[in-house]
Amino acid sequence: MMASLCHCPASPPHHSLSKLLSPLSRPRLHPLLSNVLPIFNPSPNRIRAGDQFRRLSSSSRSVALPPEELDSPSLGDLTRPDFPILHQEVNGFNLVYLDNAATSQKPTAVLKVLNKYYESYNSNVHRAIHSLSAEATDAYEQARNKVAAFINASKHKEIVFTRNATEAINLVAYSWGLSNLRSGDEILLTIAEHHSAIVPWQLVAQKTGASLKFVGLTKEEVPDIEQLKELLSVKTKIVVIHHVSNMLGSVLPIEDIVGWAHSVGAKVLVDACQSVPHMVVDVQKLDPDFLVASSHKMCGPTGMGFLYGKSELLSAMPPFLGGGEMIADVFQDYSTFAEPPSRFEAGTPAIGEAIGLGAAIDYLTGIGMQRIHDYEKELANYLYHSLLSIPNVHIYGPAPSETVHRAALCSFNVENIHPTDIATILDKQHGVAIRSGHHCAQPLHRSLGISASARASLYYYNTKKEIDVFIRALKDTIDFFTSFQ
Amino acid sequence: MSSLSASLRLFSPKLPQTFPKSPFFPSKPFLIFSSSISFQRLPKSPLSEPLRAQQREAEVDLCVLPPRLQEIIVLFQSVPEPKAKYQQLLHYGAQLPPLDPRFKTDDQRVRGCVSQVWVRAFRDADDPAAVRFEADSDSALTKGLAALLVFGLSGSLAPVIASVPPGFVHLLGLQQSLTPSRNNGFLNMLKLMQQKALQLYSQVGNSEINGVSESKGGNSGAKGGILEDKISIFREVLSANRSGDSLPYGHLKVDGHGMDSADVVQKSSGGGIGGRRERIRQGLERELSPVELEVEDISYQHAGHAGVRGNSDGETHFNVRVVSKEFEGKSLVKRHRLVYDLLQEELQTGLHALSIVAKTPSEAQSS
Numbered sequence: 048m049m050a051s052l053c054h055c056p057a058s059p060p061h062h063s064l065s066k067l068l069s070p071l072s073r074p075r076l077h078p079l080l081s082n083v084l085p086i087f088n089p090s091p092n093r094i095r096a097g098d099q100f101r102r103l104s105s106s107s108r109s110v111a112l113p114p115e116e117l118d119s120p121s122l123g124d125l126t127r128p129d130f131p132i133l134h135q136e137v138n139g140f141n142l143v144y145l146d147n148a149a150t151s152q153k154p155t156a157v158l159k160v161l162n163k164y165y166e167s168y169n170s171n172v173h174r175a176i177h178s179l180s181a182e183a184t185d186a187y188e189q190a191r192n193k194v195a196a197f198i199n200a201s202k203h204k205e206i207v208f209t210r211n212a213t214e215a216i217n218l219v220a221y222s223w224g225l226s227n228l229r230s231g232d233e234i235l236l237t238i239a240e241h242h243s244a245i246v247p248w249q250l251v252a253q254k255t256g257a258s259l260k261f262v263g264l265t266k267e268e269v270p271d272i273e274q275l276k277e278l279l280s281v282k283t284k285i286v287v288i289h290h291v292s293n294m295l296g297s298v299l300p301i302e303d304i305v306g307w308a309h310s311v312g313a314k315v316l317v318d319a320c321q322s323v324p325h326m327v328v329d330v331q332k333l334d335p336d337f338l339v340a341s342s343h344k345m346c347g348p349t350g351m352g353f354l355y356g357k358s359e360l361l362s363a364m365p366p367f368l369g370g371g372e373m374i375a376d377v378f379q380d381y382s383t384f385a386e387p388p389s390r391f392e393a394g395t396p397a398i399g400e401a402i403g404l405g406a407a408i409d410y411l412t413g414i415g416m417q418r419i420h421d422y423e424k425e426l427a428n429y430l431y432h433s434l435l436s437i438p439n440v441h442i443y444g445p446a447p448s449e450t451v452h453r454a455a456l457c458s459f460n461v462e463n464i465h466p467t468d469i470a471t472i473l474d475k476q477h478g479v480a481i482r483s484g485h486h487c488a489q490p491l492h493r494s495l496g497i498s499a500s501a502r503a504s505l506y507y508y509n510t511k512k513e514i515d516v517f518i519r520a521l522k523d524t525i526d527f528f529t530s531f532q
Numbered sequence: 533m534s535s536l537s538a539s540l541r542l543f544s545p546k547l548p549q550t551f552p553k554s555p556f557f558p559s560k561p562f563l564i565f566s567s568s569i570s571f572q573r574l575p576k577s578p579l580s581e582p583l584r585a586q587q588r589e590a591e592v593d594l595c596v597l598p599p600r601l602q603e604i605i606v607l608f609q610s611v612p613e614p615k616a617k618y619q620q621l622l623h624y625g626a627q628l629p630p631l632d633p634r635f636k637t638d639d640q641r642v643r644g645c646v647s648q649v650w651v652r653a654f655r656d657a658d659d660p661a662a663v664r665f666e667a668d669s670d671s672a673l674t675k676g677l678a679a680l681l682v683f684g685l686s687g688s689l690a691p692v693i694a695s696v697p698p699g700f701v702h703l704l705g706l707q708q709s710l711t712p713s714r715n716n717g718f719l720n721m722l723k724l725m726q727q728k729a730l731q732l733y734s735q736v737g738n739s740e741i742n743g744v745s746e747s748k749g750g751n752s753g754a755k756g757g758i759l760e761d762k763i764s765i766f767r768e769v770l771s772a773n774r775s776g777d778s779l780p781y782g783h784l785k786v787d788g789h790g791m792d793s794a795d796v797v798q799k800s801s802g803g804g805i806g807g808r809r810e811r812i813r814q815g816l817e818r819e820l821s822p823v824e825l826e827v828e829d830i831s832y833q834h835a836g837h838a839g840v841r842g843n844s845d846g847e848t849h850f851n852v853r854v855v856s857k858e859f860e861g862k863s864l865v866k867r868h869r870l871v872y873d874l875l876q877e878e879l880q881t882g883l884h885a886l887s888i889v890a891k892t893p894s895e896a897q898s899s
Binding site for chain 1: 614615618619622626646647648670671672673674707
C-alpha cells in the first residue's frame, strides 16, 4: 500500500481536501467515545488521496484529546500522532521541538517509504535493464514529477535533484555564474541572506571579478525594498534573495522583485528553504529563474534537495560535477554531456531519499499547503504576542499586522542574558529545543549589532499548548539567571 | 553519575602517603635527574587509554588531576540536583574576575564557541614553572565552565595541565558533551588552555638549553609524543641547573618534604646489596676515568612510595658525584647525558632516578 503512494497521480486539488479535513465538516465526537473512535470518521465518497491521508493518520494510535480541544483539534493535534520522534522525553521532560527552521521531523509515512525502498526495490537508477532497477527508476522519476507539481513547474526536467539547497546554489554559482559573470558585474543580495546563499557567490565573484552588493534593513528590521530597487542597475546580473527569512520571519514580495530584476536584465535565484515547506509556492506565478529548497525542512529525508531552473537556462549551462550519469559519450580526452536535468546529476543519486521526498510531498499535499499556511499564521501570531508579553525580550524582524505576515518563527534576545544560556537551560531544565547562535546569518547579526540570538521556529505539528510550555519555561529560565545576577 | 565510587577513589589514594598537595607528573617511566627533587611514580596515565566521549561512568583516574580540580569535582558531586549544579556553576563564574579588555584578542579567543570566550595563560609570579589562567565569557554558563577550569588548573605545572583528560567533566554531572565539534565550548576551552600551558612551558625550556632536546633512553615503554618531549626538556633544564644553583622555576615541593639543594644527603657506607652501586661505579669508571667518583644509594629516602613498590631491595635512587676531564668543554646538559648514556642498562632494569654532580677537575678544585 505504501508503494502505491509513490504512484499516486498528480496531487488532487488542495482546497477540496482542506474542506474535507476541516473541523467544520467532521462530526463531533462525544467525549466518552474519544478513546474508542479514531479521530477521523472515514466516509466512502471522498477522494482517494484524502482517504490515504486519513488512513495514515488513524493507523497510528488514536489520541484522546483533552476536553477543551475536543471541539476543534488544531492541525497540530491532528498530525502529531504521525511523528513518532515527538513523543519522547528529554532530560526528564516531554520534548517540545521548536527548531524546525533548522530541520523538520518526518512522518511515519515517509519513514515507511524509505524502509520499503531499501527492503523491496533498491537498485541503481537509469542504468540497468532488470526489474528492480526499472522500479527504482520509475519511483525516482515519479518523485521528480511530484516536486515539479508541488511548485507548479511546467516541465519535470526543470527539477534537478541535489544534496540540499546549499549544493543547488553552488551549482548555479559555479555553472551559471562562472560562465556568465565577468569583471564589473554585480550580484545583488540582502544582508539577511543565509551563508549558503552568500558564500558560493563570494567564491565565484573572486574568480570572475564580479562584486557583491547588499541590501540593508529598514528600521522595521526587514530588507529595504526601496534600496533594492535603487541598487538594481544594468550592471546587476543576478539577484540572490530569500523568500522567507530564517531569522527575521519576514516575507519578501518575490513576484515584484522578479519583475524589477527582469526589467534590468538580471536573473533571480530565490532561496525558498523557509517558504516551500510552509506555504504555496508557484514558480509560474513568481517567475524566478532559479529556485532552491531542501527536503529535510519539509518532512523529507536529509541528503536531498532540489534546484528549479528554467529549461532554456539549464540547457545553456555547463556541467557542475562531472562523472557518470551526466554524460552522453565519453572518450579519452573529452566527453559530451547529457541534457538537463541529468547533466547536473553526476553519480548515483540519493535514490531512496528522493523517493522519500516524494512521499513527504504526498503527505503535505494530503493536508494542503494553504491549510498549513493558515494554521501557521495563527501559530506565528500566538508565538509573537506571547513572547512580547515577557519583559526584556526583544524580537527581531517586523511586527505582524494585516499587511505584514510573519513566518511561525521568532528570533529574540533577553536583555543581559546570553542566548546560549537561555537555550541550554530551556533544554536541560525543561526539555524545550530551540536554537541559539547566528543561524547561519552572521552579516545579518552584525548589522543588527548582536553576536547571537535565540530562535524558536514552529511547523504545523506544533501546537499552541507547546508555545505555552515554551513561554512558561522561558520565564522560568529568565528568573533562574536574573535571580543570580 | 558514579559519585560514590568516584569519591571513594578520591579518598583512597593509591599512594601510601597522605594526600599530597603538590603537583604530580604523569607516570611514564621516564627519569628525572636532580638531587633536590624527587618525583613519584604515578599510576598509568589515562592518556594512553582511548577516551570514550559519552561515557556515563567516567573512568577518570582522579590522582592525575590537580588537587584543586579534585576539590571542585567533589563539591559538584555533593550537589545532587541538576538545577543546583547549574547554580553552582554560575557561582563559580561570578567569582571569576573580568578579563582586562586588552586581553580580549583573537589570540586568546576560544575557537568555535557560540558565545565569546577568552582564555589567557601566564606564568605564576612566585613559581615560574606553574601556569596561571584568566578567562572571561559573555555567556554565564560558559563563564562558569571557564571558571571551573581556571580555578582547577591554575597553579599547576604544564605537563599536569596537559594531561588532564576532558572526561573528568562527566564527574560533575552537568551532562556536558565531549563530542569534538566546533560548538563544543568546554572541550575547546580545555584544549586551548592545555595548548597555551605547553607553549609557556616550551618557551622556558628552550631558553635554557643549547640545542638538542630529544628525550633519551631509559624511557622503557615510552610512547614519545609531545608530552614526552616537553617533559624531557624540563628534565634537561633541571639537570643543567644543578650544582647548587636554585632552579629557574624556583622551588618545587613534592611529597611534602621540599628537598632543596641545601639538603645534606646522608652518605651511606659501602656498596649496595644487589651490586648496582658497583655496576654504576664500574660503568662510569670505564668510560670517564674520573678523578673523583662517589656513588651513593639513597633509595631508602624514597622507600614506600609508588616508584619503589615492587622493588623492595632498594637500589632505585642514587646520588652520583663524578669529576672527570671528559667533561671539559661540555655543557651541563651534555655532561648529564653522557652519564645517563653510560648507565642505560641500569636505567632499564629498575634504576629510577639519578642525582648527578658532574664537574671537571678544575671546577672541582675551585668549588
